Amino acid sequence: LDEIRNRMQGQQKHIEDTKKIVLETYRCFKVMLETFGSCKTDKEEATPLPLYQRIYNKVASWIRPGLFLFSAVLILCSASIFLNVRLVERMQQLQDNDMKYRYLLMQGQADGETFDMLENKFKWQRDNGFIRSLTDSVMDFEYRIQKQAEALERARLLNEQAEQLKKEADKLGKP
Template identity: 35%
Template structure:
C-alpha cells in the first residue's frame, strides 16, 4: 500500500511540484517571447507600409505599442494595406494575362487573314 507518509512518495510529490513550477515558468516566458515576436512582426509590417523608417516614426510607433487599443488600430491598418496590395498585384497580373491573350488572338486573326 502507498502511504503519503512514506519518504519516497513525499519526495516524489515534492519533485513533481517543483517540475510543474519550473515548466509553468518556462511556458510563461515562452508566451512572453512569442508575444514580443508578434509585436515586432507587426512593427516591421507597419514600417514597410509607411515606406520609410525615420527615428521619429519608430519612436511614435513604439509609443503606440504601449497601449493595446493602439496595437489593434495598427494591426487593422496593416492588414487593410496588405489586402489592398494583394488585390493590386492580382489586378496587374490579370491585366498582363489579358494583354497576352489579346496579343495571341491578334496573331491568330492575322494568320487567318493571311491564309485566305
C-alpha cells in the same frame, strides 16, 4: 460424576499441553537472549562515516517514492509554467516587432521619429488601443494591396491571352 471426571481429565490434558508450549517458548526465548547477548559482547568499534556519506544517508532516508514523485511533478510543473510565461512574452514581442515592420513597409519610410513613436507605443508606454488600430490599418492596407495585385495579375494574363489570340489571328489571316 463420570462427566465431571472426563472434564477434569480434559482440563488437566489442556494444562499439560499449555505447560509444554510455555516451556518450549521459554527455551526459544532464552536462546534468543543468549544470541543477542553474544552479539552485544562481540560489538566492534564503529568507524565514523565521512561527511558526504552521512549527507547521502540522510537524503536517501528522506526520499521515499511518493515524496520523490511529488517533488518531480512539482518541479516539472513549475518549470513548465515558467517556460510558458517566457514563451508568451517572447511571442508577444515577436508579434509586436512583426507589426512594427509591416507598418514601416506600409508607410514606405523609416525615420527616427517613426521608430521613436512605435517603440514608445509598443514598449515603454504600451497603448493597446493604438496597437489595435495600427493592426487594423496595416491589415486593411495589406488586403487592398493583395486585391490590387490580383487585379494586376488578371490584367496581365488577359493581355497575354489577347496577344496570343492576335498572333493566332494574324497567322490565320495571312495564308
